[in-house]
Amino acid sequence: MTQDERKEGIKGMANPGRYGIERVAYWLMRLSGLGLLGYFVAHIYETSNILRGQVGWDEFLDLTQTTEGHLFLTLVIGMCVFHTVNGIRVMLGHGGVGVGKPARPDYPYDPASQNYRHKIGIYSAILLAAVAMMYGLAVMFGE
Amino acid sequence: MAQVSSIADEQTSTPLSSSKSITLKIARYNPEHDESSKFMEFSIPYEKWTTVLEAILEVKKHFDHSVAVRYSCRQATCGSCGMIINGKPRLACFTKISELNSDIVTVEPMNNFPIIRDLAVKFERLFDSHQKIKPYLIRDDSELEADAKEFLQSPQELEQYIQFANCIKCGLCNSACPTMATDSSFVGPQALAQAYRYVADSRDKGKDSRLKIIDDSHGIWRCHFAGSCSQVCPKGVDPAMGIQLLRGYLLGFRS
Helix, strand or coil, X not given: CCCCCCCCCHHHHCXXXXXXXXXXXXXXXXXXXXXXXXXXXHHHHHHHHHHHHHHHHHHHHHHHHCHHHHHHHHHHHHHHHHHHHHHHHHHXXXXXXXXXXXXXXXXXXXXXXXXXXXXHHHHHHHHHHHXXXXXXXXXXXXX | CHHHXXXXXXXXXXXXXXCCEEEEEEEECCCCCCCCCEEEEEEEECCCCCEHHHHHHHHHHHCCCCCCCXXXXXXXXXXXXXXXXXXXXXXXHHCEHHHHCCCEEEEECCCCCCEXXXXXXXXXHHHHHHHHCCCCXXXXXXHHHCCCCCCCCCHHHHHCCCCHHHCCCCCHHHHHCCCCCCCCCXXXXXXXHHHHHHHCCCCCCCHHHHHHXXXXXXXXXXXXXXXXXXXXXXXXXXXXXXXXXXXXXXXXXCC
16 A cells, blocks of 8 residues: 555554544444454454363363453453444444435534434443443452 | 756645634655654634634645645635544545644544555555446436426425435545455445435435345444444534434335
């Protein structure tokens, strides 16, 4: 990528604050998607340890019974909940649901597609992810 | 020399002599001989109504006339003066310095566009994408030869697309789009919104051919509804809405 092309690249995603909560949601959706993909691969590797018998399986499972393991699983819970709830919002939006109706715009041209319904959806996804993570932490560290 | 002087005189209609001033940082880059862009700083007086474009023209008039900037109408109609102002794509003629609430105003060329020089960028790709989606009414030739010279339309039918007809092709939406930032082949929010403008027009009969064009791996499916395009549009076009409604046709939610 040359300077001449001036593609913003990944750093354009790494600075989501310029465009409001919708861009933050886009950024979190990407990150949580990549995180869940990584977890999916790790999960396949983890479950394949059953081929080593019960001892091998128990040894590997012990890795998740540490403080770091609990924090990792809490992160997975958060990513999973956010990605699911925000994914439903995005899918509805992709079908044209809740994006408003075309109308003659008036200054200062607040975009109808960035309306309160979608903002509520984004904040709900973040809130539910936080609640699920706290519940996960309480279960794993509460014993 | 006399010609240069007359152009400079024409550039700023309002003399800037306020006690208030800002530091204007202009990105300078010539792809023919510069390795990277660098900023030049100028102290520019401004009034409440002074636009960023007027400040740039002040620089051209009094400090450095070699600053490359494209502009024409100065009233957000021609779509020529799009640039990144304090980190966000905006029209320079439509952005007042006083609204930025900053003592430093940084202007850079738009992202996701090749640079001609300094603040001027190439629009070829945007125009190519726009042309690709057939931005005109498609009718049967036989209808055009008939006696009827008008295709009547109700006010309700007009409302379905008139918002999207406000597009001035300034490129700000393409500059803000996170997909455009990483995918060089993406058709872009500008062209997709214009595809919706013609698909939603009751006089048009080219819906199927347009949907076929955008139903591509680098077409409408690359939009992830980040909405940044709509937030920077200076004309209230709301490309994100148009794209989602257009996707509704492809998903079978609309007919």
